[in-house]
Amino acid sequence: MEAGRILVVEDDPDINALLARIATREGFEAVSAFSGTEALLRMERAPFDLVLLDMMLPGMDGPAIIGRMREAGARTPVVVVSAKAGASDKVAALKLGADDYVTKPFDPDEVAARIHAVLRRAQGAPVPLGADVGDEVLSHRGLRLDAARRRVTLDGVEVALTVREFDILHVLMRAPDRVFSRERLYELVWRCGYYGEENAVNVHVSNIRKKLSAAGAQDEYVKTVWGIGFKLA
Missing domain, CATH: 3.40.50.2300 (Response regulator)
Known part of the structure; x- marks a missing residue:
């Protein structure tokens, strides 16, 4: 870097x-x-x-x-x-x-x-899920994430996410069937130990939802799994 x-x-x-x-x-x-x-x-x-x-x-x-x-x-x-x-x-x-x-x-x-x-x-370092993202482009129900360009669009409308918001969405989209605990999301995105910072994860997920809604989302894209954490919806 x-x-x-x-x-x-x-x-x-x-x-x-x-x-x-x-x-x-x-x-x-x-x-x-x-x-x-x-x-x-x-x-x-x-x-x-x-x-x-x-x-x-x-x-x-x-x-x-x-x-x-x-x-x-x-x-x-x-x-x-x-x-x-x-x-x-x-x-x-x-x-x-x-x-x-x-x-x-x-x-x-x-x-x-x-x-x-x-x-x-x-600067686009890969989300640490065990593989280099390279030119990875992920899609899910009209939601498109371009890892190399760090760009997210919903049905062609760009969604301006902060660094943390992008990385949380990236983690979820790379493993759409997996439920991530708040602790695990924090460790993957912040790349440091978890010290009960669940508020940080909750706030960023809330921001993602609001921005997707503002871009025209009619349905939920990030689902809360009560008692566990979050997954792609």
């Missing part, structure tokens, strides 16, 4: 500098922004491969930035780095379109690992 550019959006100068050092240590070019409005200006002027984003910012807060990005169709991965550690805060950020969430105080190595994991997903 080639190193890219990371935008660090954090109003605390010390934390901003620390996050920038972590990104630089991992081989990325780090660009700092200290307010929400500055972050949007920087994103308008040049592309970034990933955004490390605080939630409480002057000018425009983190949720508003994520909302603006997703409404504009930007698929740049966002890793939230926030002091808000409540489950409801994480769920809210994921619903808006964040790809991952790290709470403060954080371990620099964890931040680095999250950056690499999210970028692997964004």
Whole structure:
């Protein structure tokens, strides 16, 4: 994976500098922004491969930035780095379109690992189900997933999914008859140990359903198997 550019959006100068050092240590070019409005200006002027984003910012807060990005169709991965550690805060950020969430105080190595994991997903690394996806194209009842191009369409209408949403759908479509527990989906998509993060999986599945519905889906494509997890419907 080639190193890219990371935008660090954090109003605390010390934390901003620390996050920038972590990104630089991992081989990325780090660009700092200290307010929400500055972050949007920087994103308008040049592309970034990933955004490390605080939630409480002057000018425009983190949720508003994520909302603006997703409404504009930007698929740049966002890793939230926030002091808000409540489950409801994480769920809210994921619903808006964040790809991952790290709470403060954080371990620099964890931040680095999250950056690499999210970028692997964004750059099309194969879903780890034992086979290289190559130019894999999967179809199911009008739903089409192009693995190489990371593109999903429903009856020809493009469905804009975030990194995590795409990968969850990819896992389900590669094994249409299999029921995946929330724990297993988390391990496959996030590529790390499961720490009771079932809210993260639930929120992303909910987002997939909403986006497919908005694209014209009349029937359910992701079925909840109560007490177990999810499968392709």
